[in-house]
Amino acid sequence: MGSGRDSADLEAILGAVVRAERRSTPGIEDMAAFHAAQVGDLSHRDVVGPLLPGGGASGLVSCRGTILAEWGDVDRPEMCFSVTKTVLSALAGVAFDRGLLPDVHAPVETTVDVPVRLGPELTWQHLLQQTSGWAGELWGKPADVDAQSLRDGGSAAYAEPGAEWAYNDVRVNLLALALTVLWRRPLDEVARTELFDPLGASTTWSWHGYRDSVVTVDGVELPVVSGGAHWGGGLWISTADLLSLGELFLARGSWHGTRLLSAEWIDASWWPCSANPDYGYLWWLNDRQRVFDAAPSSGRCARGCGNRHLVWVDPSRDLVVVSRWSDSVELLVRDISTAIPASPA
Template structure:
């Protein structure tokens, strides 16, 4: 299980929609997707950027799980509960699941199919990875019942992937969306993933940014990462060192990143 590193992969799938012209970051989700979650006054104001940088502040229930059940939003303590979209931040898996639902409706395909065809096969990934939702997470799109994956590992679901395949994703992002000279995802989207959120500067579009060494003081400020389970599952990307590092079930991951970074000179 990749745990919450799945969120960063979800954002990479959103890049496929972005590159195809289906998604514009600062436009309301309701402009391209019809779902009841975006039909009320607050929902109509939520943009794709706010879904992906976790500032939507959406309140509701999805797949039988209300937003308040995710203790992370309480633990982070940075959210103004019930405030306007874009003005508060919370690390909330129910809202991330809403992002996965909206993207599934937008792309009219299960997201694992999109990831496989547009990213994993082109970068030579194995066929061993899988991405799951819940027993009740389905949506009807044009009369077709589609499964909806989860964006994390709360209550099951999430991305199951080997360290090597996760490293391939890191290399793709490290090289600005190119793989072996082939453009897979636009450089513009990779730059968007790593653009600081106005409300939470150490967070981009579902990627953690170590600018100012806020996330990990011992690690270089040039690092960007997808991480899960408190950082015990890590994909670390450092463009300054041309470095991709993957760690699973690490005991002291920050020390590992710091030691490897010290051994690799900046380019």
């Protein structure tokens, strides 16, 4: 088969892109008002991290290393919302590869000393798969007020670790706290030196926590970033830089001859969780076509803010799609996937 450009139906891809641009999410220029409408818990709606106004729809389509389509301002940093979670997973992977986290099945509290009670059964894998069932409080936000958990079929109350999957920003923030203590460095610094600088990313991205999210390590107070943007903060990064992250996972952790993540970690990240087969290590898996029913089952994705931010990776097509601030993004993924034939098995 020829290059991505030769084998793809470029006219169909262009049409899909034009339609995605027309579905630009309204209201994002006033992020405070837009964000307030997304938060379901009435008792803890106060935003404790910074917000960034949205700049409109943007995106990139890359197939076999060739850019097939681009729209909007792909160099403008945008809030990532829950796409941030996948970057946390990648940093856990780098720690695993470096021997800092030799066993994801180990209890977190025997690996690091964090200033909250975890319990001896709670492991790193539980945090990575969102099956921790942790019912504590971080930075003034109790886990049981996170309405996402209830909306997505889980419980925000305590559950035995591993017994139940629940999408919960407080519990993801617990992972960010644990990883900060594990690395003994702020995670934005770790992301810069271990991930984004080696990827050749721009210098425009930033990663934010909450106004009081800090932890003392070796007598030094370190900021702790948030793993999402339920209450503000999270990763702010451009579409172009997110494309590099998607292509790293497509290349199974190797970047122009340099290994940034092990293939073992990529496989673990994309292995279905027993409590939710549509989820891996903070990655969504479309194996059962329940993430996007009209998209290929070979796709994996990082997504946030109701799919308005998406990094779609399809190894069967050597395809990466990044979409920002476009509604009904599943239509974009469906149409682009239809226009690009899968490689022979």
